[in-house]
Amino acid sequence: MTSHQNAQTMKPATAAKKLGVYLEATPADFQEGVVSRSELNELQANPPAWLKELRENGPHPRPVVAAKLGISISGLARGGITDPLTTEQIEALKAEAPEWLVKERATQSEVRKETVRIKERDARRAAERAAREQGA
Numbered sequence: 001m002t003s004h005q006n007a008q009t010m011k012p013a014t015a016a017k018k019l020g021v022y023l024e025a026t027p028a029d030f031q032e033g034v035v036s037r038s039e040l041n042e043l044q045a046n047p048p049a050w051l052k053e054l055r056e057n058g059p060h061p062r063p064v065v066a067a068k069l070g071i072s073i074s075g076l077a078r079g080g081i082t083d084p085l086t087t088e089q090i091e092a093l094k095a096e097a098p099e100w101l102v103k104e105r106a107t108q109s110e111v112r113k114e115t116v117r118i119k120e121r122d123a124r125r126a127a128e129r130a131a132r133e134q135g136a
Contacts (some may be wrong), residue, residue, distance in 0.1 A: 006035045
């Protein structure tokens with residue numbers, strides 16, 4: 001019996017998402033083809049000039065824009081940002097600091113604090129449970 005290993009492939013949209021780039025800004029041959037796992041790994045390990053340029057200057061997809069602004073994707077939508085932004089546009093938005101962005105950053109900060117609090121609480125409860133079980 002011989003084993004045939006098929007190369008795992010993905011759609012360009014999936015590959016672009018994994019690379020953190022906006023699909024419509026990628027070269028046509030990338031958008032029209034399929035990407036194998038090994039090709040994706042190669043792009044991540046040795047990004048070509050077009051990928052370096054997109055990662056540095058954009059346009060960036062919404063998850064990247066949200067991360068660079070320090071807010072959630074939902075916060076972007078609430079702020080009326082629905083299109084991809086370039087790094088220059090993101091920096092201008094940070095400098096402008098509109099009220100909605102300040103509010104969303106504060107909200108995101110509170111969410112992070114609450115996540116840490118819950119994680120610490122759960123760890124403490126697990127430690128207490130383990131101590132009770134050892135003592136029983």
